[in-house]
Amino acid sequence: MKIITFLTDFGMKGGYVAQMKGVVSSITDSKLIDITHNITPHDVREGAFVLQNSVAYFPVGTVHVAVVDPGVGTSRRGIVVTTKSQILVGPDNGLLMPAAHFLGDFIVYEITNNKYMLNSISNTFHGRDIFSPVAAHIVNEVPFEEIGGRIYNFIDMDFGKGKITGRTATGKIIHIDRFGNIVTNIEGIRLRDFLDYGSKLMAFIGDKQQEISFVKSYSFVEKGQLLATIGSSNLMELGVNQGNAARELGVKPDDEIKILFY
């Protein structure tokens, strides 16, 4: 059975997510999986990060409906993004694009054919009225070209991948979690080729330079100490054991980061 996932900032209280699932289930029989409905309201970047982290684990053919959509009701477009293996449906505000870059070989279609939307379209809830029925019709194998034309001027967002050359890794900060832990786009699996747990690193972030221990997890350094580790997204993270690394280092998403291995 094909899978449709849902990622929103709606919370669960009002029944909005259920309305989306009802719409989908009226059109097709698929397995419905929640990614999360607790994205910080209107935080497109956070939604994009969680979506990108999740898609890797889903099977070929999964359709992801993502709705963090502060521009709903304005002229922002709705899009379908096809990739090598999975399909993304949502607003054209960058939300889908890190997942698209991650999945690879993507093509973006604007959703224009109202044959695949609900009859009555609200100004405030395109997740239910447009994105959910479009996703269900995709599961039913409606051709993408039927849904709308290909576009090239979509709003992009790309967390990218850090580079490791010789004894230097360079990348950027792509996410700061609610504890102030700093997630970079430097892949953990490649770091492990160069580094043993317990090694020291030199990190350059903004105008700061700081020696850091590379450890297996947060509790391997003293309380208050800075550390680098590989998080569950398989990305290098910087943190402070029981502290707030982002505040301490004064950094924010998109800041560049350089790491020297001794």
Added chain:
Amino acid sequence: MKIITFLTDFGMKGGYVAQMKGVVSSITDSKLIDITHNITPHDVREGAFVLQNSVAYFPVGTVHVAVVDPGVGTSRRGIVVTTKSQILVGPDNGLLMPAAHFLGDFIVYEITNNKYMLNSISNTFHGRDIFSPVAAHIVNEVPFEEIGGRIYNFIDMDFGKGKITGRTATGKIIHIDRFGNIVTNIEGIRLRDFLDYGSKLMAFIGDKQQEISFVKSYSFVEKGQLLATIGSSNLMELGVNQGNAARELGVKPDDEIKILFY
């Protein structure tokens, strides 16, 4: 595959919803969809509102189990409500009835046949012990008359539908959300036949009279200003941009409202 939905005030922490789903899955193979489990504890009216809003989007044959049940363990009855297209199961306390009125042509049966309940019935959890197994047996096409006899003296609750005559809409307040926004039973789709966004309305609520702008969404008026809009439930809502309309107007559910279009 048939769908069973769940709406409760149980929260997700204690595993109670899972117990209901386990019971259902022991009797029938159906698709299980959560409407919400975050209804304010014991708030039957809020549960009724969210249920009524959700049913419209589900396919024919869906069975909805709703449990906001402050009277559990007393003599309040359990009921099955059949309608034109979907089935409702829960306590006889009004919770199911706005959805029943909305879906139309409803018949109410009291649940009495303990053949369709769990063997051991707790005093505190009829959602698991009675309503879930009954819903599963309904999916298995047990006739309604087998479950119990038809009753006429059920506890009713009806949000009704506002009326639009000439240049006047009359209705009532059916829900006040946690931001103080006021949801009425006046249908938005009909308002749009009379009104352009940007028009002015005159609203009479209780003994107050107030001019209001009819706008596409909350952000189309200044902070602190009163507005009327069509919400995602396709109902006319009154709100204050970044403020609490219900408190400002001193209104409550069931208060009557009259709107004049100029």
Added chain:
Amino acid sequence: MKIITFLTDFGMKGGYVAQMKGVVSSITDSKLIDITHNITPHDVREGAFVLQNSVAYFPVGTVHVAVVDPGVGTSRRGIVVTTKSQILVGPDNGLLMPAAHFLGDFIVYEITNNKYMLNSISNTFHGRDIFSPVAAHIVNEVPFEEIGGRIYNFIDMDFGKGKITGRTATGKIIHIDRFGNIVTNIEGIRLRDFLDYGSKLMAFIGDKQQEISFVKSYSFVEKGQLLATIGSSNLMELGVNQGNAARELGVKPDDEIKILFY
């Protein structure tokens, strides 16, 4: 369709649960049911209690993945526990064992065969990388002996069952909920053979002795009064109406309790 359930302390925000479900769905087609993801972080005992309470209601063949796992990344083992009717997968820290004792006739296997894990195993997320794929392979009928060898020195946890002899019930406290209500391992269904609602009991807890009313539910005594009742888990609970019984009686999990019926 076979069922896989999920119980964790991950919350829903970060998409971790969805990653587990994506992994499972990449290996097998099963019905996925959440028990809860809101276990107090690292509270293995609370997780064990909710799991034990839930398993009774699931059909034969259900596979439960439970992850409350403060020892992840250390040398703690992963286990599969088969029982008379259902299967449990998770860390070897006691979490699964009360459910295993409840289900009966259990056998514990250590998970060692990396053929049934993800290719890349993180230090922090065995729920996704080991327990979920193992559960999916079990649904696909991989023999337990293929997953790993039988072990006998697993970490046990057993809530046990209280005893009723003559006019005395003895047992222990197995859970204190967030309201301070005290759940014992004395089965309610057996109490009802001895007691009518409204009877008085004499309770001995630690060095305290206290007369208590046995009532149908919390509201049957005055505010502030101690009561005994049968909760929805069908276990004897002690509570204070609108108060905190555990704090008042100064008790904690595993404390022994003795009840005399007059």
